[in-house]
Amino acid sequence: xxxxxxxxxxxxxxxxxxxxxxxxxxxxxxxxxxxxxxxxxxxxxxxxxxxxxxxxxxxxxxxxxxxxxxxxxxxxxxxxxxxxxxxxxxxxxxxxxxxxxxxxxxxxxxxxxxxxxxxxxxxxxx
Amino acid sequence: xxxxxxxxxxxxxxxxxxxxxxxxxxxxxxxxxxxxxxxxxxxxxxxxxxxxxxxxxxxxxxxxxxxxxxxxxxxxxxxxxxxxxxxxxxxxxxxxxxxxxxxxxxxxx
Numbered sequence: 001x002x003x004x005x006x007x008x009x010x011x012x013x014x015x016x017x018x019x020x021x022x023x024x025x026x027x028x029x030x031x032x033x034x035x036x037x038x039x040x041x042x043x044x045x046x047x048x049x050x051x052x053x054x055x056x057x058x059x060x061x062x063x064x065x066x067x068x069x070x071x072x073x074x075x076x077x078x079x080x081x082x083x084x085x086x087x088x089x090x091x092x093x094x095x096x097x098x099x100x101x102x103x104x105x106x107x108x109x110x111x112x113x114x115x116x117x118x119x120x121x122x123x124x125x126x
Numbered sequence: 127x128x129x130x131x132x133x134x135x136x137x138x139x140x141x142x143x144x145x146x147x148x149x150x151x152x153x154x155x156x157x158x159x160x161x162x163x164x165x166x167x168x169x170x171x172x173x174x175x176x177x178x179x180x181x182x183x184x185x186x187x188x189x190x191x192x193x194x195x196x197x198x199x200x201x202x203x204x205x206x207x208x209x210x211x212x213x214x215x216x217x218x219x220x221x222x223x224x225x226x227x228x229x230x231x232x233x234x235x
Contacts, residue, residue, distance in 0.1 A: 035224065037171075045163075045171065045214055047224040059222045062127070095170055104158045104177055111218040112161040112176035114183075119170055 002026035004096050004117035011123045017084040020120045022096030027115075029077035030054040033099040035113055036070065036081045038092040046092075050099065051079060086124045093119040128152055128219050130227035138235040145202040147230045149215035154195050159218040162191055162200045165229075166211045174213075175200065202232075210234050 007021040022034060036048040049060035051070040058070045069082045079096060097113035104110050129152040139145055149160075157178040163171035173182040175191035178198055188203040202209055215227040 037226075044229045045165075045216075045226040047216075047226060050222060050224070061223065097171075108156065108158045110158050110177045110180070112173055112182075113163075113171075113216075114173045114176075116170035116172070 002098075002115050004098060004115055006094075006096060006117040006120045009121040009123070011125065012086050014087055014124055014126055016086050016124075017082055018086060018122050019080055019082040020094050020096075020122070022079045022081070022117050024077045024079070024098070027098075029072075030074055033101065034070070034072070034079040035097045035099050036068075037095045037097060037113075039095070039119075040089075040092040043092075048081070048094075053079060083122075086122075088124050091122065091124045093121050095119045127223065128155060128217055128225055130215055130217060130225055132213075132215060132227035132230045134230060135228070136231045136233060138233050139205055140235045141205050141207055143205050145200075145205055145209070145232055147200040147202075147213055147232075149193075149198040149200070149227050151196045151198075151217060155198075155217045155219065157194050157198075160191075160193070160198050161216045161218075163214045163216065164209075164211050165214065171214065205232070207234075 005023045010018050030053045033050050035050045051058045053072045072079045096117045098115040099113050101111045131150045133148045160178040162175040165171040179191045190201045192199050212229045212231045214229045
């Protein structure tokens, strides 16, 4: 079945970096964008950015520019999100999600996240 | 950046009642790029609606989406016990940036 399996929980000190992985199975990894979304405890969803696994092209939310890097290894169908210069406010659950972009009509497309990983808890604490 | 404002913040209803959730955008959004998600405690979000009104695979027909421009609505026609959750709207805009609304919690009255 189609699924995204994320790496396990991480505990990091302020100033460190964290790299979360997201392994895809059940579909062609290079055919769908991967987006990263995070959620602090009791808070809403926050979009971090996208990556096209085929080209490696990325786009990041302005808030995370300069601190986040999204990469992939197509040979093992795995996407990665690395966040640097961690601070306590980065403590959150980090989700990867497959994004489907399909034609709605001649010049219109749908774009939505239809498969999600279970999330990776990242705790930043001294 | 387009801001999505969801209202109300919390909706207290009983099973069997109708739920109407609002998502208002700070500027016009293409309907094809408006989606709704459901999230239960301890779980990842689940896609409910895409293209403002198309139900995702396996989503019951008591869920419906509507709207255009800056005003979008998610309606749950008759609440089932498993529908009590938090609902988020999301838009995909220019420069391929995504934004989420702040969420509406549907709780049991």
